[in-house]
Amino acid sequence: MNPPPTSYTEFHPRWYRSPVSAYWWLRSGTYLAFILREISSVFVAWAVVYLLLLVRAVSRGSGGYRDFLDLSANPGILFLNLVTLFFLAFHAVTWFNLAPQAMVVHAGGKRVPGVWIAASNYTMWAVATVVVVWIILG
């Protein structure tokens, strides 16, 4: 049997929403940390752009690579990269600290404690950092 046809109306009750200031994230340290964590995305994007600039420079020969190294010594770029490194570290730390909540791992019928998951993430970070440095420095 077909269900009876449903009719919809455009009307819905007006919601009550108390107005929130556009600066709500300045109200407490927790909110500020949250918005800083979210803003780290801009610096993740810049790090990718910077990486691609390096790839482009290397593909253009040793002169292009030298130009990239000169660009990286520009005070404005240096400052931008300093801020970027801060936000990347903030992203990594908040990401790895959240990992135990996102990943529920069971071993031997018991839940693996969150500390272990966070610790394994930090270990992975250390290993990845050593590998990247080792590859780049040769």
Add this chain to the structure above:
Amino acid sequence: MQKRTTLEPFVWLLFSAGGVLAALVLPAFVFLFGLAFPLGWLSAPSHEHLLAVLRHPVTRVGLFLVCTLALIHAAHRLRYTLYDGLQIKHLYEVVNPICYGAAVVGSAAAAYLLFVAL
């Protein structure tokens, strides 16, 4: 009940993958090329060495994944930051194409640079 199909869960998956890769790889890269080499803490590698490293197939594929996923991660996160931080959720028709569009353009640039230009 009609099931709503949406790309959202898939994008969250890419968001997570990009978040992990960005956290693992990008700090070391920015530390070296952003601070350590220009400030003279370490000497920058030679052009020949970097070219050899970048031309290795594993590096090309690995860096392509890092670039693409990290850009999707950033686009997705920035989209929600703009929604909440500036309270402009009603502008999603503008915000979404700009955020994801930039990620797609960046990924295309990464593909060109890593697989064609190098």
